[in-house]
Amino acid sequence: MRPDVKRDFVMISLLVAAGALGGILALQPDPSVRLEAELSRLEPEDALQELREVDGRIAFDDNLELLYGRLLLADGDLDVAQRSFLTLLKRAGPSEEVLDTLAGINATAGDLKTAASYLRQAYDIFPSPERRLRLVGWYRALRQPEAERDLLLSAPPETLTTWEIERLALLLIHDERIDEYETLISSLANSDVEDHLAFKRSLLEFLVESGRSSGAVAVASHWAQEPGAAEALDVSLRALIGRGAIDAAILVARESFRLAPQDSHVVLPIFAQSGHGGIARILQNEWLASKGTLTEAEWDTLTIVAESTGDMRGLQVALSSNLLAGAGPTSRALMQFMRYRGAQALVPYRSLMNEDVYKEAPLLGAAWSAWQGDQASTYRHLVAAGGQDQSEWDQLIWMSLLDRLKGSPFHRALLAGEAQNIGLRQRLRDSVIPARPASVTASGSADIAG
């Protein structure tokens, strides 16, 4: 072999060898990667021990630093764990895990102020309702109401939980930030959040208290035009009456007759049941005047008003105006006449008395039959009524109708236990006077004659 060829061969061989060595060196894993692989086969205690030994001697990559931080934290070495997570924060920038963990470390160690600062950073970058709720609780524990308030204000009100909204409202009132309070409850009252009715109530109470009853009438009237008007009217009227804004309540009621004719009947019982029977009657007349027909719910409203006030005029008008109703509402309406004025009050409505109505209200049939002197029908309806739930009042009526059958076999049959209602059965038992005392001694008579 020529010397130059030999030299070239040696050179090439050296180059190849150097390249191979370089390749081997280049392909050799980083010490921290190698350590990581080694650690994965160890128990956590041993892995932590290993890492503590090399801490400061080799540079940890992000994965290793994270592993080290987690193991330190698990070990309860909160200070060094914090240092490790801070290194990661500095090196890799903020991440949810690192910021949450730093918050958790400090909270566990009792340094809630520092914990809150990390959680706030986490929330600002990665907002979530859970994180916000936790942070609100921490600010509260730190007695930092301003931070608590500002955090809650920074979120759209519809995304807040009910507890957060209530808390924010109290904090705003406390800080006399009344405009923001109004904005908050106004936005929620006009939203479809779960508790929007409660916020409607709060808003109206606030407006009345602020001397803005006309504003209250305007917003309540607005709600009466929206879906769910019945519930909104109910809440609105109760709020206004509860705060003594009776004139405003009347205005809202009248507006509702115009704006929500299908739901406006709900306002009548509210007046009647809150001690404003006179107003209820006036409004009832106005409302009835605007009606061509009545729905079942509207008939029931009239019945409730009659029951609350004892005033039958609304029902009278409705019945005499031939505002037709089904057997259910008719029976309930007629029952009020019977209860308050007796069976003779049913005479003007005899054309409405039929088996469908009796089926709904057998007591009504019994009273009407008794008034007509038809004992067999009275008995039949009393048996039917005796199988139904009865109020105390209706039980008394039932017993008085029973008396009308005295001397007849129907009376004895009813006494013998045809009625299934427990209350009636007790009354029947109590009504029976024993022919003679069961025990002479117990009756109080002397043991010895004379």
Next chain:
Amino acid sequence: MKLYFLLLTAIFSWSPAGAMAEACATLPRTTLALYDSSREGDIRDTRIHRFAELVLNHLGQVLVYHDVTDPTPPQVDPAEVGLVISWFDRGVRGTAALDEWLTQDTDFCSDGPKFVAFGEVGFWTDASPVLSSKAMTAMGIRTDGITYAVGVSATVTQKVDGLVDYEDDFLISPGDYQGIAAEPDARPLLQLKANGKDIALAVIGPRGGYVHATAAVAAGPGGQAGWIVDPFGFFEAILRNTDEPKPDPTTLQGLRTFFVTVSSVGWLDLMPGQVIGEQQQLASELLVKRLIEPFGDLPLTIAILAGDLSPELGGPSAERGRQAAMQLLAAPNVEGAVQGFSDIRNWGFFAHYDPAREAEMLTTPEVIDDQGALVDTAMQTLRDAFAETGASTFSRTPGAPRKYASTPFALDQEVTAAIGQVNELSEGRIPARLYAWSGDARPFEAALEAVDLAGIDSIGGGGGIVLAAQPSLTALSPMVTQVGSHHQIHDALGGDADFTDDWTSPLYGFHGLPETLRRTEEPRRIKPFHLSFAARSMIHFETRRAVESNLELGRSPDLVPIRTTAYVAAVKGFMSARITSEGDGLWRVHDRGALQTVRFDHARDRSLSMDASDGVMGAHRKGDSLYVALAPGVEAPLVALTDNNRPDGIVRETRAPALLASRPIVESWNRSACSIEMELSGFSEGDVTLAADPRTEYHVAISGMDDARPHATFADEAGVLTIRVPTAPGGLRGLSVAGGC
């Protein structure tokens, strides 16, 4: 004649008035708690139990609950009742029997009980005129019967700093408020003005007090709460018993007690090996390996679930679990406990047990096999973490009321039979001494009675944790809960499950226990150091290390390690103790059972008079409280205080030392003019600290050391004589100290 005279004397020396006088010499430690079962259901769920009872316990009060819907009068001796408390959320009417009982004049002592109303006062205003007047006058309030609207323009016109804004700030809450005003002889703590009307929200009256719902406890997210009025200050001002001793089961020989309970939860859980082929260890085996030898110097109470040890129920790991149980129970520092048979998770379900209902629950699996569908990752992880073995119902029905349901529920099997099975592990040589309530730890009355009849104590439920993030005392439970005619003794503090939300939140959370310990020690010691954890914690590195770290804390010289049964006995003593006044600064403690400490608060200027006392060992100052150590075995010790602000809190007319603190447990105590002798037990060596004469030589002898020869020991400059005494489980050491005369 003489016999006749004696008989007459005996007859006339007993009279109702005499009996009454005797009864009235006893400090009234009972608080009658009125609740409405139709609103709050179980006593455990009442506001009084959740919030007020802990504070009242600390102030020495024992609560007796009475349901206002109960037609019978309260079952409590009126002479013992010092306080009547209500906490209603709506107007409620009491029964005639209750009204009559509360208005009686003859059986109450002195001026009768004090009255406190939290929340609604309708119960009191609607009561009979006599009761209404009596209670409202005592509370220092009157009502005009009108409801007032409070809105955003309302202002706080009175707020007493230091007694309001305690854990949470008071914030005006718009709404309807009853027109309540403070009487002139009352002290309004919190008052607001709305539309020109003054409305009292917190008042301390001449013999009671009132707190409106918005001034009592503020609700936080997730059921958290925080006191607005300072409950300690409020109740202290009403009870006015700061001079009186309070039985205190948190403390023994001047130091905070420390005890450990280990629950059987996860007994058969496997810790996965790191390397393929490595044998997986059971949590119970890890308990043996990691706790018994390394912590042989600390008492451990370990509860065992009998069902886990049965191969038919526990599966293939049951035998290994049994071996671990035997090893654990054989350790001298371990106290055996029973956690029942079938791992009841929902005790209420078995109060009115319907086997068909249980069968129906179990045959309708909540966990459905995925059948190839995508399974939620989190759920899968959870299922893997808590993989149930053997016949556990939880693998298919995680919400099942108990773990093992192969036979119908039987109380006898849960209690008596389970105790027998655990006792068999040691062939009866080391009988279990405690029953640990499993699951929701809400046993019904018959279950408590069954354990009582079995002759062992029980503990469980309650607990609670206080952290920087949840700093309210409302999270802590009182010592006991009344269940019918029984009392369930609670865990003193929460454990691993509370700190980790049942192993679902970061497991390092259990390292937060020291924070709870700090917050229940300062500014006042309201709980002992109770470390409780489950066997399951041994398989997770985080919780295992937390257990080990927290056990390390138990080695602090400022603690007395005791067995859990000793704590239970102390609580029972707290409940039964009667204290009679025998003169100015003199109190005799009766019926205290194993209760060894009474505490005096605000006692910086008072000290224990050793020579005027009888049956006491010494005292220990902590903050402004003085803890007096009662001598063991003394039937009715007499505690005498004297006006003196000595730093050590003890005045010794005779020169023999007195006890300041002791980590070893004093089993017997004898103090003469110039010496003391005592017998000590314990789990390792610890210091006995005595109040002695400064720089004075004492002759100290310890049995079993240097042939019990006395050796000279000097008290330090402050007069503190410290003696290190080695103790070991099951043995006694004699210690004698002479000198100073």
